[in-house]
Amino acid sequence: MTYCCALRLQDGLVFISDTRTNAGVDHISVFRKLYTFGVEGERFIAIQTSGNLATTQAVIGHLKNHLELSQEPNLYSVNTMFEAAELVGHTLKKVLADMAPDTQEQSNYYCSLLVGGQIKGAEMQLYNIYPQGNFICATKDTPYFQIGESKYGKPILDRALRYDMPLDEAVKCSLISFDSTLRSNVSVGLPLDALVYTRDSLHIPVGKRIDEEDPYFSSISKQWSDTLRKGLQELAKPTDDYLV
Amino acid sequence: MTYCCALRLQDGLVFISDTRTNAGVDHISVFRKLYTFGVEGERFIAIQTSGNLATTQAVIGHLKNHLELSQEPNLYSVNTMFEAAELVGHTLKKVLADMAPDTQEQSNYYCSLLVGGQIKGAEMQLYNIYPQGNFICATKDTPYFQIGESKYGKPILDRALRYDMPLDEAVKCSLISFDSTLRSNVSVGLPLDALVYTRDSLHIPVGKRIDEEDPYFSSISKQWSDTLRKGLQELAKPTDDYLV
Numbered sequence: 275m276t277y278c279c280a281l282r283l284q285d286g287l288v289f290i291s292d293t294r295t296n297a298g299v300d301h302i303s304v305f306r307k308l309y310t311f312g313v314e315g316e317r318f319i320a321i322q323t324s325g326n327l328a329t330t331q332a333v334i335g336h337l338k339n340h341l342e343l344s345q346e347p348n349l350y351s352v353n354t355m356f357e358a359a360e361l362v363g364h365t366l367k368k369v370l371a372d373m374a375p376d377t378q379e380q381s382n383y384y385c386s387l388l389v390g391g392q393i394k395g396a397e398m399q400l401y402n403i404y405p406q407g408n409f410i411c412a413t414k415d416t417p418y419f420q421i422g423e424s425k426y427g428k429p430i431l432d433r434a435l436r437y438d439m440p441l442d443e444a445v446k447c448s449l450i451s452f453d454s455t456l457r458s459n460v461s462v463g464l465p466l467d468a469l470v471y472t473r474d475s476l477h478i479p480v481g482k483r484i485d486e487e488d489p490y491f492s493s494i495s496k497q498w499s500d501t502l503r504k505g506l507q508e509l510a511k512p513t514d515d516y517l518v
Numbered sequence: 519m520t521y522c523c524a525l526r527l528q529d530g531l532v533f534i535s536d537t538r539t540n541a542g543v544d545h546i547s548v549f550r551k552l553y554t555f556g557v558e559g560e561r562f563i564a565i566q567t568s569g570n571l572a573t574t575q576a577v578i579g580h581l582k583n584h585l586e587l588s589q590e591p592n593l594y595s596v597n598t599m600f601e602a603a604e605l606v607g608h609t610l611k612k613v614l615a616d617m618a619p620d621t622q623e624q625s626n627y628y629c630s631l632l633v634g635g636q637i638k639g640a641e642m643q644l645y646n647i648y649p650q651g652n653f654i655c656a657t658k659d660t661p662y663f664q665i666g667e668s669k670y671g672k673p674i675l676d677r678a679l680r681y682d683m684p685l686d687e688a689v690k691c692s693l694i695s696f697d698s699t700l701r702s703n704v705s706v707g708l709p710l711d712a713l714v715y716t717r718d719s720l721h722i723p724v725g726k727r728i729d730e731e732d733p734y735f736s737s738i739s740k741q742w743s744d745t746l747r748k749g750l751q752e753l754a755k756p757t758d759d760y761l762v
Contacts, residue, residue, distance in 0.1 A: 423669075425667075425669030425670050425702070425703075426669050426670070426672060426673050427673075428670060428702045429670050429671075429673075429698035429699075429701060429702045430746065432701050432702050433701065433743055433746050433747070434746055434747055434750050441761070442755045442756050442760075442761065443750070443751075445756045445760055445761070446750055446753050446755075446756065447750055449756075450750065450753075454673035455673075457673060457676050457677065458669070458672045458673045458676050459669075468760060470760065470761050479761075479762060480762050482759050482760045482762075489757075490754070490756060490757045490760070493754065494753045494754065497752075497753055497754075498749065498753070499677055501745065501746075501749035501752070502674065502677055502678055502745075502749070503677070503678055505742065505745035505746070505749065506678050506687070506690055506691055506694065507687075508741075508745070509690050509694075509738045509741055509742070510734070510737065510738065510741075511686045511690075512686050512689045512690065512693075512734060513733075513734045515726050516686075516689055516712060516714065516726045516734065517685070517686065517689070517714050517723075518723060518724050518726075
């Protein structure tokens with residue numbers, strides 16, 4: 275499986291992905307699921323992938339191939355993030371149609387993608403591309419999207435995430451969402467890839483790979499366990515009517 | 519959907535179930551999913567249900583009918599919790615066979631059950647009955663089972679639950695697991711039914727119905743939100759390499 279999460283906040287974008295893929299329990303590999311595209315000072319586009327690995331690699335492959343051969347439309351010629359999302363959605367539809375003309379059969383090859391970024395002169399946006407190639411856009415009310423094994427890490431986002439939260443706070447919140455998922459589901463695994471984009475910077479972030487020895491992630495993971503245990507202890511005992 | 523959780527700990531058993539059922543978003547009802555059977559001082563058996571409501575009601579209906587008509591075997595004639603789990607599993611298999619002779623078709627009517635309790639002279643046990651009618655037993659290593667929408671509430675159990683935890687602490691931990699689920703998934707809903715059994719007491723607990731106005735549940739739910747928000751704030755800021 276996979277867990278990817280992306281936030282579109284007042285101050286910028288945050289993307290975090292795990293890297294574990296599995297085809298059965300004895301075929302586990304590490305594959306990057308966070309891809310970046312862009313021209314420094316002009317555009318930044320990040321794509322996260324979940325689902326059938328051959329499909330997601332084909333989508334990314336076609337997008338890169340178009341750039342290499344300067345075929346239109348491509349991620350460096352689209353004018354807005356809406357056009358970028360359309361391009362990714364169309365590319366996905368073509369890959370699926372190639373695999374199986376029958377739409378019923380296409381569901382065997384489904385994948386989901388998150389596409390976020392900013393192009394000079396246009397709005398910073400984040401899109402969730404559905405397996406069928408259509409998509410929705412993040413808003414102030416719903417500032418985050420998840421794909422893959424999303425349920426374990428959803429409660430902390432639902433409780434703590436705010437649109438006007440500073441980016442470094444949002445990174446903490448997302449990392450805790452990943453930590454909860456990693457502990458409860460063995461199909462999501464380290465290392466993680468994290469990327470933070472500052473609104474209107476048009477700077478392509480280097481990003482950070484977080485492995486098991488990462489001192490920051492290890493320390494907040496441990497501290498969070500302590501917070502939860504201590505927090506539980508500090509809750510009042512159940513009233514007597516709970517125990518009879 | 520449904521969320522039910524049961525713990526078998528050193529000091530006793532804890533059962534919590536939600537009550538929401540839905541067939542589509544415009545057909546939402548409240549149905550109890552936690553049933554108790556027993557003879558004070560002699561045996562206590564609790565059953566929690568998830569899945570096809572007609573199937574779970576048929577299983578409970580047959581178990582009660584056997585008791586009313588004193589037909590053997592029944593929940594008051596079995597000698598151990600193992601035999602109780604076998605009886606529930608067999609009853610489920612008969613209900614499914616009645617619905618559909620073809621095992622493939624039976625999957626349309628699947629349900630899961632948790633069966634826990636204690637019978638005088640025998641061990642306190644907790645069983646997870648699979649949709650096919652076979653079952654597994656809780657152990658010290660894996661002291662809890664969940665059925666239904668289990669993922670949202672799993673991280674807190676994985677982190678905080680211990681076999682040797684006092685029962686009142688375990689109730690807090692389970693209620694927080696429910697609170698996380700209720701906030702992230704609209705198919706799980708209040709009121710909740712909670713039941714705590716003390717090992718070797720052979721006392722049939724009254725149990726507690728927890729609705730939206732329950733002062734204890736409301737207060738720990740609010741306090742837990744504060745704990746998480748404060749805990750996140752107290753985590754160190756991400757190191758610079760996370761943000762470039």
